[in-house]
Amino acid sequence: MKSVTYFMVLHRIRRNKMPVTINDIAKEAGVSRATVSRVLNDSGYVKYETRQKVLKAIKELNYTPSAIARSLSTKKTNTIGVIVPEINDPFFGEVIKGISEVADEYNLNIILFNTDDNVEKELKALELLKEQRIQxxxxTPTFTEDELNSEYLKTLENFGIPIILIDGHVKYTSFSGVFIDxxxxxxxxxxxxxxxxxxxxAIINGHMKSRPAKERFIGYKKALSMYNIPLEERYIFYGEYKYENAYNITNEILKMKDPPTAIFVSSNMMILGCIKALYENKINVxxxxxxxxxxxxxxxxIIGMNISFINGPTLELGRTGMKMLIDSLNDKKKKEIRRVILLPEIVLKGSEKYVEKNRCE
Structure with missing residues (x-):
C-alpha cells in the first residue's frame, strides 16, 4: 500500500507542476527504476502488462523525458553539429536549409555554430559539440590547407564520430565530404x-589560402588560356570574400587607365559590393x-537586376552532406571515404554581354 507521504508528493506534482522523475513513475506504476528506464529507452525485456503500467503512469504524471538525462544513460543524443564560417552568407543559408530538410526527415536535431571565419571560434565549437554527445x-572548415596544424587535426580525429566536410577540404585527413566543382x-x-x-x-577572387578560391582562379586562367587571351596581373584582385573589399576594388578598377570590359566576381557577397560601386558611379551593366x-x-x-551567375547547387550540397552523415551513422563499421562532386550551372541573364563602343574600350 502506498504511503500517505507518497500521495502528498503526487498531489504536489499534479497541482504545482513539480518536475516528474523516474522515481515518481516507478512508485506510481509499482515497479523498479530500472524497469522504467528500460521502457523509456526501449532497451531490455519488459513484460507487456508491466510496460502498460509504466506507460499509464507516464501519461498520468505527464512526464516528459529529459534529453540531457537520456543522453547520459545512452551516451548519445539525437543531435548533430553543424559548423559554418559565415552564417550571414546566403550560400551557407541555403546549405543549412538543405541539411535541415533531411535532418527533419530522420528526426534529428541540429546544433549550429557560426565561426566568423575565426579559427579559435571553430576549435571552441568543436569542443562544445564534443561535450554535447552529438552523433x-x-x-565547412575555417582552417585552410596552409594554416593546418596538429592541434586542429588532433581535435577532429579524436572525436570518434562521423565528420562530413561541406565544400571545405582538410589536408592530410581522410574525411568524407561533398564539394562543388x-x-x-x-x-x-x-x-x-x-x-x-x-x-x-578582371577577376575579384577570394583569399588564395582557401580551396574554392584556388580552384576558381584555375578555372579563370584555364578559360583565358583556351582562347589564347594573355593573363594580366593588373586584372587580378583579391577581395577575401568580403563585401567591403569588393566595393573598394571595383572603385579601383573604374579608375584604371585601361580598365577591363568585364569582371568575374568570385562570390555572392562580393557581387553586392561590386554592384554598389557600379551604381554609385552611375555605371550601366x-x-x-x-x-x-x-x-x-x-x-x-527581387530588385529586378539581371545579373548572370554561376549557380552552385547549395541546397543539394546540404542535402547530400546530411545524407552522407546518415549513411555513416547507420553503418559505423564501414570506413569507406566518399567524395561527392556537384556540378554548378551557368545562368546567363544578359549582364555578360559585350556592347560596342564600350565605356572601357
Whole structure:
C-alpha cells in the first residue's frame, strides 16, 4: 500500500507542476527504476502488462523525458553539429536549409555554430559539440590547407564520430565530404564573357589560402588560356570574400587607365559590393561594363537586376552532406571515404554581354 507521504508528493506534482522523475513513475506504476528506464529507452525485456503500467503512469504524471538525462544513460543524443564560417552568407543559408530538410526527415536535431571565419571560434565549437554527445558533425572548415596544424587535426580525429566536410577540404585527413566543382564554374563564367566578345576580363577572387578560391582562379586562367587571351596581373584582385573589399576594388578598377570590359566576381557577397560601386558611379551593366558572379543571390532577382551567375547547387550540397552523415551513422563499421562532386550551372541573364563602343574600350 502506498504511503500517505507518497500521495502528498503526487498531489504536489499534479497541482504545482513539480518536475516528474523516474522515481515518481516507478512508485506510481509499482515497479523498479530500472524497469522504467528500460521502457523509456526501449532497451531490455519488459513484460507487456508491466510496460502498460509504466506507460499509464507516464501519461498520468505527464512526464516528459529529459534529453540531457537520456543522453547520459545512452551516451548519445539525437543531435548533430553543424559548423559554418559565415552564417550571414546566403550560400551557407541555403546549405543549412538543405541539411535541415533531411535532418527533419530522420528526426534529428541540429546544433549550429557560426565561426566568423575565426579559427579559435571553430576549435571552441568543436569542443562544445564534443561535450554535447552529438552523433556526428557537418563542417565547412575555417582552417585552410596552409594554416593546418596538429592541434586542429588532433581535435577532429579524436572525436570518434562521423565528420562530413561541406565544400571545405582538410589536408592530410581522410574525411568524407561533398564539394562543388569550382574549376568548372569559374571556367564556364569566364568563357561566357569571352564568347560575348570580352578580352579584358578582371577577376575579384577570394583569399588564395582557401580551396574554392584556388580552384576558381584555375578555372579563370584555364578559360583565358583556351582562347589564347594573355593573363594580366593588373586584372587580378583579391577581395577575401568580403563585401567591403569588393566595393573598394571595383572603385579601383573604374579608375584604371585601361580598365577591363568585364569582371568575374568570385562570390555572392562580393557581387553586392561590386554592384554598389557600379551604381554609385552611375555605371550601366552591361553597357559600360559586364559582370558575372559565382553563386546565386536571390535579392538581385527581387530588385529586378539581371545579373548572370554561376549557380552552385547549395541546397543539394546540404542535402547530400546530411545524407552522407546518415549513411555513416547507420553503418559505423564501414570506413569507406566518399567524395561527392556537384556540378554548378551557368545562368546567363544578359549582364555578360559585350556592347560596342564600350565605356572601357
Amino acid at each position: 556526428g558533425i557537418i563542417i 569550382h574549376i568548372k564554374g569559374a571556367y564556364d563564367g569566364t568563357e561566357a564573357l569571352i564568347k560575348a566578345g570580352h578580352k579584358k576580363i 552591361p553597357k559600360d561594363i559586364a559582370i558575372i558572379g559565382f553563386d546565386k543571390l536571390e535579392v538581385l532577382n
